[in-house]
Amino acid sequence: MNSRFGRIYPGVGVVLVVMLSLALSGCALPPLSDRPESQSIPAQQTASTRLGRAIAPLAAEHPGDSGIVFLQNAYDAFAARALLAEGADATLDVQYYIWQADITGILLLDVLYRAAERGVRVRLLLDDNGISGLDDILAALHTHPNIEVRLFNPFVVRSPKWIGYLTSFSRLNHRMHNKSFTADNQAAIIGGRNIADEYFGAGSGALFADLDVLAIGPVVNELSRDFDRYWASASAYPASAILPEPGAEDLAKVVETARECSASTEASQYVCAVSESEFLKNLLAGDLEFVWSPVSMVSDDPAKVLGEKTEKGLMSRQLAQAMGNPEHSITLVSPYFIPTKAGVEMFQKLERQGVQVRVLTNSLEANDVAMVHAGYAKYRKPLLEAGVQLFELRKVPGEEPVERSLQDNLMGSSSSSLHAKTFAVDGQRLFVGSFNFDPRSVHINTELGFVIESPELTQLMENHFEEQARVTAYEVVLDEDGDLQWIERNGDEEIRHSHDPGVGVLKRMMVSVFSFLPIEHLL
CATH class of the missing domain: 3.30.870.10 (Endonuclease Chain A)
Structure with a gap:
């Protein structure tokens, strides 16, 4: 390497050596032997705090x-x-x-x-x-x-x-x-x-x-x-x-x-x-109303980041067990939705069993990570062919002042990009947390969330989905020839798009190229 790069580009060898030296010398983490220990203070010991005094009477009733x-x-x-x-x-x-x-x-x-x-x-x-x-x-x-x-x-x-x-x-x-x-x-x-x-x-x-x-x-x-x-x-x-x-x-x-x-x-x-x-x-x-129900926490073992994960310690496994087997419906909201072949097969099986599956994710124009969209786009046809209802959040650019009034729904304002991560099963159980329906959340990052056993909150989420998805999102469908179409509804007006709306041909081509890269496991 020295003979080739040293003669033609004298500075390149030096830069590479410096970079490599920095990397090798800077990769060692310090020891944790002197790290102080501390634990959370039990709730019984904080019962006399202002929050404790306010919450205790409510909790005692439930x-x-x-x-x-x-x-x-x-x-x-x-x-x-x-x-x-x-x-x-x-x-x-x-x-x-x-x-x-x-x-x-x-x-x-x-x-x-x-x-x-x-x-x-x-x-x-x-x-x-x-x-x-x-x-x-x-x-x-x-x-x-x-x-x-x-x-x-x-x-x-x-x-x-x-x-x-x-x-x-x-x-x-x-x-x-x-x-x-x-x-x-x-x-x-x-x-x-x-x-x-x-x-x-x-x-x-x-x-x-x-x-x-x-x-x-x-x-x-x-x-x-x-x-x-x-x-x-x-x-x-x-x-x-x-x-x-x-x-x-x-x-x-x-x-x-x-x-x-x-x-x-x-x-x-x-x-x-x-x-x-x-x-x-x-x-x-004093009018804040809590909905009371059984709630359980699911989370990954932090050792997951060191490659020491166990099946029991994976949140994805805990989440599947806590949500149970769907019998009637699944309503899923995920900004980064990459179902993988295994996920498509699961949804196909559920649809054959009569379970209605609805998904809301970001459209290409609303997605802040084009490469992630590429990981999702190739699964749209198989999902639709299986009977999954697919919606993609629209993004209508507009200048809004900081005092803008934000809509009280999962879709946010007209210039939003979806980031909520939630799904509901059978109108009975609801998950809210940090978990995206993608390989990175399943295998790479650690995640956290609550499983809420509340028909009231679950139905609230599903009603928001029903009321808003057709207004603030494109419905993705297959036409008579089996090609993708995006239905945009503006009041009584219905517009059909034959390609990802709101983006130019260059970005669509870039996504197509990304979709062929063998990087799905990293997304």
């Missing part, structure tokens, strides 16, 4: 059941997290795949900081792949006596992170996709939302239409135990072991940055919009 509230509206979802943090007196356990340094990300970090200043113990567990631009801030927060930050499956080389893939791809390809926010082991939020503006309707960009649930009752204890499992796992590294050491004044700078962010015009407009949240109004008025 022994064994958990209370659930849907958080469909983006503003409600932000308000719920902020209020839980403001209301916590003892602990905050927070776990996310993505946390961005934008309006909502900085505002929520500031809420956690203020809770720590009140004496609340804050444990923040973040996947290291989704915290771009936050290294200095997280390192500074970690110095607070009441805040501990851990990075899950971290990159040792911080910039550029992609160098880590040169020697550690098999490890770094696995990510913690879980999302949870738990206060005083009394109330928790789980679902599809990460912490970034596009999930909470902030800024001027498009919204990710998503779904979270606020939970109280016994399932919160299950979630806290699961957080402990991830917190103590072999992939959770203290921020101080990975991030550059902060300066003495860095925490003060973080606080000042948060104050400046809060005072900005865009943030002020957003906070005003959140103040009109229906969730916030109902909570302050």
